[in-house]
Amino acid sequence: MPGCIFAPYFPPEEPHKFANVHKIFGASNVTKLLNELLPHQREDAVNSLAYEAEARVRDPVYGCVGAISYLQRQVHRLQKELDAANADLVHYGLSTSTPSNVVDLVFQPQPLPQQPQQVNPVYRLPGASRGTGGSCGTFLPWNNGHNQQGGNM
Amino acid sequence: QILVLRFSQSFCNLSSLFRKSVMNPKRCAACRYLRRRCPKDCVFSPYFPPNNPEKFACVHRIYGAGNVSKMLQQLPVQTRAEAVESLCFEATCRIEDPVYGCVGMISLLQTQIQKTESLLARTQAEITVAQIKHSQNQHSEFM
Numbered sequence: 440m441p442g443c444i445f446a447p448y449f450p451p452e453e454p455h456k457f458a459n460v461h462k463i464f465g466a467s468n469v470t471k472l473l474n475e476l477l478p479h480q481r482e483d484a485v486n487s488l489a490y491e492a493e494a495r496v497r498d499p500v501y502g503c504v505g506a507i508s509y510l511q512r513q514v515h516r517l518q519k520e521l522d523a524a525n526a527d528l529v530h531y532g533l534s535t536s537t538p539s540n541v542v543d544l545v546f547q548p549q550p551l552p553q554q555p556q557q558v559n560p561v562y563r564l565p566g567a568s569r570g571t572g573g574s575c576g577t578f579l580p581w582n583n584g585h586n587q588q589g590g591n592m
Numbered sequence: 593q594i595l596v597l598r599f600s601q602s603f604c605n606l607s608s609l610f611r612k613s614v615m616n617p618k619r620c621a622a623c624r625y626l627r628r629r630c631p632k633d634c635v636f637s638p639y640f641p642p643n644n645p646e647k648f649a650c651v652h653r654i655y656g657a658g659n660v661s662k663m664l665q666q667l668p669v670q671t672r673a674e675a676v677e678s679l680c681f682e683a684t685c686r687i688e689d690p691v692y693g694c695v696g697m698i699s700l701l702q703t704q705i706q707k708t709e710s711l712l713a714r715t716q717a718e719i720t721v722a723q724i725k726h727s728q729n730q731h732s733e734f735m
Contacts, residue, residue, distance in 0.1 A: 462659075463663075464659065465655070465656045468659075472686075484691045499663060503682060507694060507697055507698060510701035510702065511701060513701075513705050514701060514708065520712055524715040525715060527719050531719065531722035
């Protein structure tokens with residue numbers, strides 16, 4: 440239908456995308472949400488709603504919050520490892536004196552974890568660990584983790 | 593006429609007793625928001641107490657009462673409290689960030705993980721170099 444607010448974001452070859460969003464949020468709620476946004480924001484909004492809806496369909500109890508909980512524990516675990524590694528570095532009396540080319544020879548980054556496991560949520564209320572609203576990291580899950588320009592999207 | 597009057601009075605009393613026996617004396621936040629009577633088996637009442645109206649308002653704004661009711665009814669009773677809390681969390685995220693909702697938080701966490709992993713790998717590499725240097729120094733001292 441001409442002027443359909445959904446048409447640009449729900450292509451006919453992805454029927455499950457709208458089905459999930461409709462099941463969880465309802466078409467009229469999505470319409471309201473989109474109408475409150477500027478046109479250039481709507482694509483990302485729809486994609487994030489679709490992501491949340493799919494997560495909720497897969498995990499009706501925790502939805503996306505399961506993934507948040509898992510990632511928070513990853514951050515906590517990595518920070519503890521980093522603190523321990525820094526303590527070891529201090530033990531060797533080394534701070535920033537190592538030539539970077541020597542470090543690069545032995546530097547091998549580890550891959551990011553792929554599948555989140557179901558965990559008890561340890562999430563905090565929104566706003567506690569984020570700065571200004573509307574900001575986003577460089578990873579957008581619907582881009583399969585490829586880097587994207589962040590900023591105040 | 594007196595009989596009719598007495599009958600209607602009795603009927604009103606019975607109706608009132610019936611309502612009191614099947615309705616919550618104090619409406620839950622959801623039923624209060626929806627301006628309806630709160631039945632004793634209200635699906636919302638265990639999770640949306642009347643002293644926290646914002647919780648239901650938030651969830652209703654994003655998901656709609658009907659969708660929340662359907663979702664809860666499809667879940668085992670013992671999981672519904674957690675489901676409500678996660679729905680509230682996601683709804684609050686969406687109100688704060690209408691474009692990304694809680695997906696913004698996922699994105700930030702993944703970025704933080706990547707940065708911390710890089711820093712950790714670099715630090716571990718520095719430790720390895722330091723260990724090599726340390727053992728070389730010890731070897732040359734021995735010689």
